[in-house]
Amino acid sequence: WARAVRGLLLDISGVLYDSGGEGGGVPIAGSAEAVRRIKASGLKLRFCTNETQATREKFVKKLQGLGFDISVAEVTAPAPAACRLLKERGLRPHLLVHDDVVPEFAEIDKTNPNCVVIGDAAENFSYANLNKAFQVLIGLEKPVLISLGEGRYYKETDGLKLDVGAYMKALEYACDVQAEVVGKPAKPFFESALAEMGVPPEQAIMIGDDIVSDVGGAQQCGMRAVQVRTGKYRPSDENHPQVKPDAYVNNLAEAVDTILSQM
């Protein structure tokens, strides 16, 4: 699975670090070193995240603080993709997102909303806020719901947490609509990341901890995909009825060892 590769896409949460807790997260052993070795090898590299709890600036600063060699320009994330879509279609969103990602939507007209954008709002997923988003949607003649990802849950240092996908499903059901997903595993999202690297899908490998969003999504685009046994990985993933990764590795460091040894 590791041959003839020119570019790598890395998921961040659960691959580079485990999020949550006091300091905002804990690096996964060997991952910071692995990123440095990828960069030294001449392979193209892109970070591909559904993280929507912070602006990319803030998120990248946190990762740098944890010892990672990463810059904003290397990160593909859902909020900028959503902004492009809103502008193209003249949509004015009601935002149900984390406070820290609101600045990504600074340029967008939010008066008199004609759609709802939902992200991983975490503590902002209160009863009152979810009702407010519901009331905006149900009041529209044709409800439009845009979701920054469709993840089921993710792992923080203090346990598994519900992700945006669960709340997206709640609003879909209440309003009888289907959300438009702009993060992983949506095809256009992976395609932007590949275009930004300048590598065709058959020469790229996605490395992630989410069997559906990371592995399944990347394979749908013609890429190879590897699941790490870190982050939200669970042993039952290895019997997933729909998705079979090209390989399993214990962690990012092991994936990079194998890839570099075959170059």
Added chain:
Amino acid sequence: WARAVRGLLLDISGVLYDSGGEGGGVPIAGSAEAVRRIKASGLKLRFCTNETQATREKFVKKLQGLGFDISVAEVTAPAPAACRLLKERGLRPHLLVHDDVVPEFAEIDKTNPNCVVIGDAAENFSYANLNKAFQVLIGLEKPVLISLGEGRYYKETDGLKLDVGAYMKALEYACDVQAEVVGKPAKPFFESALAEMGVPPEQAIMIGDDIVSDVGGAQQCGMRAVQVRTGKYRPSDENHPQVKPDAYVNNLAEAVDTILSQM
């Protein structure tokens, strides 16, 4: 639609009264009088509600305060149905329900939970509480989720509110399970109500404001069903792709007028 009837099933919220606001609700004009006329006519009567924000005792007391002739023994509700099911199967629930419905589960062992029971928890649907229920479910080898209804939303005096069904879908998606629904529109729920009246389905009429839970559910059991244009009724219900009521009426009073005039 109103001929050869011996028993009536009445939904409560949106048919007798609109819930919410300071005093806990506002009666719908003519409904209290309509209940009295049904009782005077000799027709069998049963109230059939998915209300899970209060014990039946407290709920019935509120309705009596609003002028309705109703007693606890006349009400079929999801919590007692759930308790029967929990006892039969030796299940110990983690409860995600409204504080005021907790006493209905007083007799049930809740230590070391092996299932989750979800009701219309309203303000208890916080981010923390939904995560807690999710963590219990995802930690079970075979997750069991029991839902006290599957309504999408209901109307309170200050607007539409998300109902238990939306949160049920969030947990179903996150844990990849299907909930067992014990309220309307589940068939056993209507069947208990019919048995309690002692009337066969073909001689009973359900009157409700919810096109799916009330009308669709009752029709699935072989009853006739009428939708009132009060409560959560919306004009678009009249073009529902799956469910067609046996009749529409402006309110409960009009339904009772028609039924009594044909006796």
